[in-house]
Amino acid sequence: MPLAVAGMEVAGRSLVRSIAVYRRDESGQRLVAHCCGEGIFHLGEGAVGRAGAEGTPTIEREGDIATVAVPSMQGEVCRGVTTFRCDTGGDFRGACEVWRRNERGELGLAENLYAGLDRLEQITKYVKFPRRAGLPGRVWDDRFPRVLGALQDSKHFIRVAAARTEQLTSAVGIPFMGRPPELDAVLLLLNTKQTPIAKAMEVWARDLTTNQLRIVSADYGPYTALASVSRRLSLRHGEGLAGRVFRDSAPYATHDLLGKEFPRGDCFAEYGFEQGVGLPVFIGADLVASVNLYL
Amino acid sequence: MAESLSPTDRRYVEIYNLVKAYPNPYGEAVRVVDGFNLVLQKGEVVSVIGHSGCGKSTVLTMLAGLNEISGGNIAVAGREIAGPGPDRAVVFQSPCLLPWMTSLENVLLGVDRVYQHGTKRQRREIAEHYLAAVGLSDSFHKFPREMSGGMQQRVGIARAIALKPRVLLLDEPFGRLDSLTRMDLQDVILRILDRERITTMIITHDVDEAIYMSDRVCMMTSGPNARVGQVLDLPFERPRNRAAVLEHPMYYDLRGALVSFLEEQDHGGAKPKDPDTSNWDDTMHMVEAMSATHHEFPAYTLAEPTEAENQLIGSGA
Ligand SMILES: Nc1ncnc2c1ncn2[C@@H]1O[C@H](COP(=O)(O)OP(=O)(O)OP(=O)(O)O)[C@@H](O)[C@H]1O
Numbered sequence: 001m002p003l004a005v006a007g008m009e010v011a012g013r014s015l016v017r018s019i020a021v022y023r024r025d026e027s028g029q030r031l032v033a034h035c036c037g038e039g040i041f042h043l044g045e046g047a048v049g050r051a052g053a054e055g056t057p058t059i060e061r062e063g064d065i066a067t068v069a070v071p072s073m074q075g076e077v078c079r080g081v082t083t084f085r086c087d088t089g090g091d092f093r094g095a096c097e098v099w100r101r102n103e104r105g106e107l108g109l110a111e112n113l114y115a116g117l118d119r120l121e122q123i124t125k126y127v128k129f130p131r132r133a134g135l136p137g138r139v140w141d142d143r144f145p146r147v148l149g150a151l152q153d154s155k156h157f158i159r160v161a162a163a164r165t166e167q168l169t170s171a172v173g174i175p176f177m178g179r180p181p182e183l184d185a186v187l188l189l190l191n192t193k194q195t196p197i198a199k200a201m202e203v204w205a206r207d208l209t210t211n212q213l214r215i216v217s218a219d220y221g222p223y224t225a226l227a228s229v230s231r232r233l234s235l236r237h238g239e240g241l242a243g244r245v246f247r248d249s250a251p252y253a254t255h256d257l258l259g260k261e262f263p264r265g266d267c268f269a270e271y272g273f274e275q276g277v278g279l280p281v282f283i284g285a286d287l288v289a290s291v292n293l294y295l
Numbered sequence: 296m297a298e299s300l301s302p303t304d305r306r307y308v309e310i311y312n313l314v315k316a317y318p319n320p321y322g323e324a325v326r327v328v329d330g331f332n333l334v335l336q337k338g339e340v341v342s343v344i345g346h347s348g349c350g351k352s353t354v355l356t357m358l359a360g361l362n363e364i365s366g367g368n369i370a371v372a373g374r375e376i377a378g379p380g381p382d383r384a385v386v387f388q389s390p391c392l393l394p395w396m397t398s399l400e401n402v403l404l405g406v407d408r409v410y411q412h413g414t415k416r417q418r419r420e421i422a423e424h425y426l427a428a429v430g431l432s433d434s435f436h437k438f439p440r441e442m443s444g445g446m447q448q449r450v451g452i453a454r455a456i457a458l459k460p461r462v463l464l465l466d467e468p469f470g471r472l473d474s475l476t477r478m479d480l481q482d483v484i485l486r487i488l489d490r491e492r493i494t495t496m497i498i499t500h501d502v503d504e505a506i507y508m509s510d511r512v513c514m515m516t517s518g519p520n521a522r523v524g525q526v527l528d529l530p531f532e533r534p535r536n537r538a539a540v541l542e543h544p545m546y547y548d549l550r551g552a553l554v555s556f557l558e559e560q561d562h563g564g565a566k567p568k569d570p571d572t573s574n575w576d577d578t579m580h581m582v583e584a585m586s587a588t589h590h591e592f593p594a595y596t597l598a599e600p601t602e603a604e605n606q607l608i609g610s611g612a
């Protein structure tokens with residue numbers, strides 16, 4: 001049984017080597033490779049099955065390869081698991097952090113993957129975020145994911161000294177609920193300029209007046225043309241990556257940004273983006289957002 | 296889920312979602328402090344740093360029960376506070392001694408109130424004990440005007456600790472003192488805290504003092520709407536040894552984290568918004584809108600994915 005799963009290969013200079021998406025089958029007991037990845041995992045089996053059974057993000061290591069398994073839990077039901085196989089060796093740089101509540105009710109670092117970011121790793125051991133503090137504390141308080149760009153100048157990214165020395169560019173924080181209304185964990189993905197996890201990141205949610213999906217927070221780094229086409233974009237259920245996540249209430253990944261991401265497909269293609277993955281964010285039974293990563 | 300497992304006994308002081316609104320010159324309520332969360336464990340020393348005017352004293356005086364709370368709550372030993380109490384003692388920057396009383400009489404003033412059952416002699420012994428603990432064995436009978444600022448502050452500290460508080464609140468206690476006196480008094484307080492293990496909050500502008508004196512440093516963001524930016528756990532042992540702290544391999548990194556936090560907060564963050572920016576963040580508005588209309592959410596219909604999309608379109612396909 002493979003621990004680290006094969007998936008959609010990432011060709012560019014990314015910390016992520018491959019992505020795989022698993023969705024629950026009719027039995028409710030198994031996770032089956034969806035649009036990428038291979039194999040079938042019973043709940044509790046392997047990194048994928050464990051994330052699905054425990055309902056919380058996990059990071060497992062095998063030498064220089066670390067697998068971040070991100071479950072999508074609608075209440076107690078696992079709708080899917082997305083894995084990111086990351087290369088922490090060589091000159092790869094980037095970080096994934098899982099923050100959990102400690103005995104004081106603050107968030108402390110529980111699991112991590114640091115590639116080449118020693119300063120950040122060192123200082124973060126000592127850092128705690130009470131509710132509302134820092135990006136993890138805000139995500140907790142909002143119960144809503146958030147993308148922060150320009151980390152080196154951001155007032156909201158508190159570990160700014162580390163952000164500068166390590167040349168961090170952007171981050172996304174994703175909440176994971178335990179038994180509502182309690183937060184279980186916040187997953188933070190931290191991008192560097194050299195080998196970002198994702199070249200662009202977005203949080204999509206339903207606009208309450210139009211009932212269409214739109215982007216609430218986003219970062220496109222140097223890909224500014226993408227920012228301007230995305231700023232005013234709205235999608236219906238079923239359209240684009242976000243629309244498919246909302247339609248299925250499950251994670252979704254694609255190699256076909258050109259076909260799936262009308263009208264931005266051209267722009268993605270011109271910039272050489274090759275794949276996108278959308279992670280649903282549930283608060284209890286409610287699907288509140290889709291976190292989209294483009295690589 | 297940590298919360299259901301964790302015994303609350305270790306959470307000695309719990310500050311939850313604390314808000315303080317003061318009226319501005321136009322009579323509008325401005326939330327100076329907005330959603331401040333912090334837990335102190337028993338016996339722990341926490342320093343609070345942040346820029347001038349961010350609301351540090353406001354938080355401390357609310358915890359002391361001297362300043363009304365506009366929102367949220369504060370509990371000490373599992374009980375919500377309602378006004379000041381003998382369980383919490385405060386030392387401000389200037390000690391406010393009564394000028395017509397000697398140092399001993401100034402300390403006795405509080406001791407007499409708190410130890411009403413003790414004999415006169417016992418109360419006097421307590422006062423003398425704490426004056427000696429702050430290094431004033433020779434000055435029991437001096438009046439404030441005969442003492443330096445540092446000595447007066449020692450009296451202030453003795454007066455607070457003689458009350459046997461469960462929580463000690465120090466608001467820039469060394470702010471007016473020269474650096475040598477300051478270091479002396481830091482050690483005086485640390486020695487007392489090593490013996491008495493009083494849960495302590497100390498406000499300071501001095502990053503090195505924060506690192507030397509405390510178990511944790513709470514960094515406050517700049518106001519209005521100030522809150523905790525982050526908490527830094529310090530890896531130094533007690534009793535504290537100045538040289539050991541300075542030589543610790545993490546000292547400069549921790550110090551750097553505090554300094555750059557303050558520098559960044561200083562910039563105010565109000566950078567002009569570039570219309571061509573490649574990042575944006577409307578989360579706040581979205582979250583507000585969602586919480587306002589949450590109950591009107593139509594339920595999602597869970598459609599099944601189309602056949603084509605279930606096909607593998609990954610690496611091999
Ligand atoms: N009674 C009051 N009425 C109106 N505004 C007040 C009052 N007390 C304090 N403020 C305002 O609240 C803010 C926070 O004040 P506070 O004294 O708590 O700050 P601080 O962090 O202790 O500053 P410093 O480091 O200078 O002591 C300041 O802007 C101050 O002007």
Ligand SMILES: [Mg+2]
Binds near residue numbers: 351352353466
């Ligand atoms: Mg003050």
